Amino acid sequence: MTTSPPPDFSPVLHVGPQALAAADIVPLLRRYGLLPALAKELIIDQATAAVALTPEQAAQAVDQFLQINQIASPEQRQSFLTQRGLSEADLAFLGERTQKLKQYKRDTWGPQVESYFLQRKSHLDRVLYSLVRTREAGLAQELFFRIQDDGQPFADLARQYSEGQEAQTGGLIGPVELSVPHPALSRILVMSQPGQLWPPTRVGEWFVVVRLEKFLPARLDDTTRQRLIDELFNTWLQEQVQTTLKDNSLVETETE
Structure with missing residues (x-):
């Protein structure tokens, strides 16, 4: 037996044999995890409503x-x-x-970029460095002395002994931002001078021998400026979405 829709049922969307009314849409968006995406787009519409284009x-x-x-x-x-x-x-x-x-x-977060850049600069600076890593402490110590005292090429030893993907590049990694390496490794690199070789250091499960090749300080060029504006906007947008979802959840709880 086919169940007839209620008299006030007014479908707004047909998907195959299924007819959906306006009241069905929000529960379905919530069920399929699409409500945050809708909230985000609506918040953007509201924020940009006053922006005029010629x-x-x-x-x-x-x-x-x-x-x-x-x-x-x-x-x-x-x-x-x-x-x-x-x-x-x-x-x-x-x-x-x-x-x-x-x-x-640009209008909203552009004026904040300079100060935000100073806050983020230590993470945006880039480094090019050479790395050998091994799980054997004794081998790491031996490789350190072979590089420092015997003058053996870092790249040759990295290709032969390093146990990570950097072996394929002769131990050379980067340039990468300082936020990319393991925090313990980043602390070593930020204290280094180009060409400085560090004795074996324990980083997680590895013993690493590292040498800074180049330090590339971040600059507030157009690309970095746009990236930082996008970061500030995305942080704001995520906060707005979370607040919207929380407020609507509270309203629904109160009306149940």
């Missing part, structure tokens, strides 16, 4: 959106819309929204 900027924004998504022909454009269930108006909205978000992030 007609020229709006047209350029749509063109850039098409380029980023590699849409060059009318056929590709129509395929893009069809696959995502979008209209031409939606396409224009998405292009303009991308530009508005860039402008919003």
